[in-house]
Amino acid sequence: MPDKHGQETRPVARFTWLRRKSRPVYPGTIPEGVPYFVGPRPFVLLLILALVGTFATGFLTYRHVVLASQTAQVGDSALCRADGTVNCDGILITDYAVLFGYFPSSVLGLVGFTFVLWMVVNALVNERIRKVSWVGLVLYFFAAIGFSWYYVYIMAFEVDYICTWCIVVHVVNLLSLILVIIVSVKKKNEFLLPEIASKAERIYFVAGGILLSCFVFFVSMSAEKALSFENAKTKYEDLANDPVVITALLKGSPTYEVAMSSGDPVFGNPAAPYPIFFFSDFQCPVCPKVEHELRAIVALNPDALCLVYKNFPLSTDCNASLVGNLHPVACAAARAAYAAFLLKGADAFWAYGDLLFANQKQLKTAPWSEFAAKIGLNTTKFDRLMSPDSPAAMKVKEDTELGAKLKLAATPQIFFQGKNLPQAFKGEFFVDALEELVKARHPEKTDFRLRHR
Numbered sequence: 041m042p043d044k045h046g047q048e049t050r051p052v053a054r055f056t057w058l059r060r061k062s063r064p065v066y067p068g069t070i071p072e073g074v075p076y077f078v079g080p081r082p083f084v085l086l087l088i089l090a091l092v093g094t095f096a097t098g099f100l101t102y103r104h105v106v107l108a109s110q111t112a113q114v115g116d117s118a119l120c121r122a123d124g125t126v127n128c129d130g131i132l133i134t135d136y137a138v139l140f141g142y143f144p145s146s147v148l149g150l151v152g153f154t155f156v157l158w159m160v161v162n163a164l165v166n167e168r169i170r171k172v173s174w175v176g177l178v179l180y181f182f183a184a185i186g187f188s189w190y191y192v193y194i195m196a197f198e199v200d201y202i203c204t205w206c207i208v209v210h211v212v213n214l215l216s217l218i219l220v221i222i223v224s225v226k227k228k229n230e231f232l233l234p235e236i237a238s239k240a241e242r243i244y245f246v247a248g249g250i251l252l253s254c255f256v257f258f259v260s261m262s263a264e265k266a267l268s269f270e271n272a273k274t275k276y277e278d279l280a281n282d283p284v285v286i287t288a289l290l291k292g293s294p295t296y297e298v299a300m301s302s303g304d305p306v307f308g309n310p311a312a313p314y315p316i317f318f319f320s321d322f323q324c325p326v327c328p329k330v331e332h333e334l335r336a337i338v339a340l341n342p343d344a345l346c347l348v349y350k351n352f353p354l355s356t357d358c359n360a361s362l363v364g365n366l367h368p369v370a371c372a373a374a375r376a377a378y379a380a381f382l383l384k385g386a387d388a389f390w391a392y393g394d395l396l397f398a399n400q401k402q403l404k405t406a407p408w409s410e411f412a413a414k415i416g417l418n419t420t421k422f423d424r425l426m427s428p429d430s431p432a433a434m435k436v437k438e439d440t441e442l443g444a445k446l447k448l449a450a451t452p453q454i455f456f457q458g459k460n461l462p463q464a465f466k467g468e469f470f471v472d473a474l475e476e477l478v479k480a481r482h483p484e485k486t487d488f489r490l491r492h493r
Contacts, residue, residue, distance in 0.1 A: 077171045077230045082223045083163050086177065086216060090156040093212040096205045097149035101260055104132045104144050127201040127366065134325065136194050145191065147260045149209055151253045152184055156216075158249040169237040169245050171230070176249070178224055181217040188213045198401060201368075290477060295458040296446055300348050303435055305381045305389040308338040308346035314478055316345060319352040319443055319453040322374060323367035328397035330452045337471060340491040345474070349389070351378070351439035352451055358436055361444035369403050371436060376408040378432040379425035383417050391415045457481045 131137055138144055156177065163173035188210040195202055237245075298317045300306070306315075316334060320327045331347075338345045353370030356362050373396050381389035395411045396403065412422040425432045443453075446460070454461040457477040461470075471490050478488050 077174065077233070078223060078227050080164055082219060083160050083170070083173075085219060086156065087160045087164070089212050089216050089219075090153050090160055093153040093209055093216075094150065094157060096208045096212070097146055097153055100128065100132065100146035100203075100205050100209075101144065101150050103128060104137065104146050105260070126204060127364070128203040128205055131195070131199055131201050131203045131206065134199055136191075136199065144260075145187070147257060148187075150260060151257045152180065154256045155249050155253045156180060158252050159245075162245055162248075166237075166241070169241055171233075171235065172237055172242055172245060174220070174224070176246075177216075178220050181213060181220055184213045185217050290459045290461070290473070290480075293459055296455060296460060297458065298350075298442070298446070298455045305349045305378070305386050306346050307335050307349070307386065307390055309342050310346060312338075312342065312344055312346035314345050314457070314474075315348045316474075317348050317350055317455040319350045319439075319446075319448060319451055319455075321351075321353050321367055321370045321451040322377065322393065322396040323370040323400060323403060324354070324451045325400070327452045330454075331393075331397070333470075334454070336493060337474075337490075340493065344488075344490060349393075350442065351436045352443040352448055352453065353436065353440065354451060358433070359440040359444070361440070362449075369406070372406065372408065372426070373403055374436045374439075375426055375430070375432045376411070376422075378435050379422050379430070380412065380415065380417060382425055382432060383421060384415075388415055388417065392417075 132146070137146070159173040159176050159180075163170045191206060192210055195206065300310075300315050300317075316338070318331060318334060320331060334347050338347045351374040353359055353374045354362060354366040355368055355370045356365045357368070358371035358374070377389055377392050377396060380392035392411060392415055395414065399407070399411075408426055409419045409423060412419050424430065427433065446453075446455075456474055458481070459477060461473065471492050475488060475490050479485055482488070
C-alpha cells in the first residue's frame with residue numbers, strides 16, 4: 041500500500057528480484073522492482089577481474105613451488121621470459137617473494153583472489169548477501185592495493201627484474217579497487233536499507249570464504265613443502281650423518297677434470313695439495329654464505345686446502361651455455377673482480393668480491409669504479425680492464441666455457457678431488473666428506489685429517 045509520500049512499498053521479506061525502473065529509497069523500505077543494494081553487473085565485472093588475478097597468482101605460485109622445491113626446470117611463459125629485466129623467476133627466488141621468511145607472496149595473492157571469487161559468486165547466486173559481500177570486497181581491495189604498491193616499489197627500486205605477471209596482478213587490484221569505490225559512492229544510500237541476509241546466511245558466507253582460503257593456502261604450502269622434502273630425501277637422505285655413505289655415493293658419481301691455473305684467484309696457500317674449486321656468481325644470493333663457509337674451512341686447514349674461485353655468471357652476456365639472463369650484471373661484476381685481481385692480486389680480488397656480495401642490491405647501478413677506489417686500485421687502469429675485450433673479460437669467458445663443459449646450470453657449485461659436491465653438505469659432514477674423498481683418491485693417506493670448526 042502507498043506510504044505518506046505516495047510511494048509503493050512492501051515488507052522487507054517480499055522484495056522482487058526483477059530489475060525495473062529505480063524509485064527513491066527510504067530507510068526501512070525496499071522500492072518496488074529494485075534489486076537489493078546493486079544489480080549483478082558490478083559483480084560480473086569483478087568476477088572477470090578475479091579470474092584473471094587467480095590465473096596470474098596461480099601461475100606465479102606454480103613457478104615459486106617448482107623453483108623452491110628444485111624439482112624441475114620452469115620454461116618461459118608468454119609474459120615472463122627469463123631474459124634481461126623481464127624475469128619473473130629472478131624475483132620469485134629473492135627474499136622479497138617470501139613474507140616473514142615463510143609465506144610466499146604469490147600464495148597469499150592466490151588465497152586473496154580465491155576469497156574474492158567466493159564473495160562474487162555467492163553474491164551473484166544469492167541477492168540477499170550482496171551488501172555483506174560488497175563490504176568484504178571493499179575491505180579486501182583496500183588491503184590488497186597496499187601490498188601492490190609495496191611490490192611495485194620493490195620492482196622499481198630494489199631488484200633488477202620486472203615480473204610482468206606480477207604487474208597483471210597489481211593492475212587487477214587497482215581496477216577492482218576503482219570499481220568498488222565507484223559503486224560504493226554511487227550506492228551509498230542503499231547501505232541504509234535493513235540487512236535482509238539471515239544470520240545463518242552470513243555465517244555460511246564468511247565462514248565458507250575463510251575455510252576455502254585456508255584450504256587453498258594449505259594445499260599450496262603443502263605442495264611446496266612436500267616437493268622440497270621429496271627432493272631433499274631423494275638426493276640427500278643417505279648422506280645425512282654417515283661420511284662413509286657420502287664417499288660411497290660420490291665415488292659412484294662422475295669424475296671431472298678441473299685444474300688450477302696461475303690466473304685463478306686463490307684463497308689460502310696456492311701450494312696447498314688439495315684445492316677446492318668454487319664456481320660462483322656475484323649476483324647469486326646463496327653464494328656469499330657458501331663462500332664464507334669454505335673460506336673458514338680453508339683458514340683452519342691452510343697446509344692442506346685452498347679455495348680456487350671460478351666464474352660462472354648466470355647471464356647470457358658472457359655465458360653462452362644459458363638460455364635465460366637470470367643475473368643481468370653478473371658478467372660485469374665478474375670482470376670487475378678479476379680486474380682487481382690483475383691489478384693487485386688475490387687479496388684485492390677477495391676484498392673486491394666481498395664488496396660485491398655485500399652490495400648485491402646496488403650492482404645494477406654499476407658501481408665498479410667506486411668499489412675499486414674503496415680498496416685502493418688505480419681506477420684508470422681498472423676501467424680499461426672492464427672493457428669486453430680485456431684480459432679480465434677473457435678470463436671470465438674461459439671460466440664460463442669450463443663451466444659449460446661441466447654442464448653447470450646454477451651456482452654455487454663445488455668441485456673437490458674431481459667430484460661435484462652436493463650443496464646440502466654443511467658443517468662437519470662437509471669436512472668429513474673432504475677427508476674421505478682425499479683418502480679415496482690417495483689410499484696412502486690413511487691418517488689424513490682436517491680440522492673442524
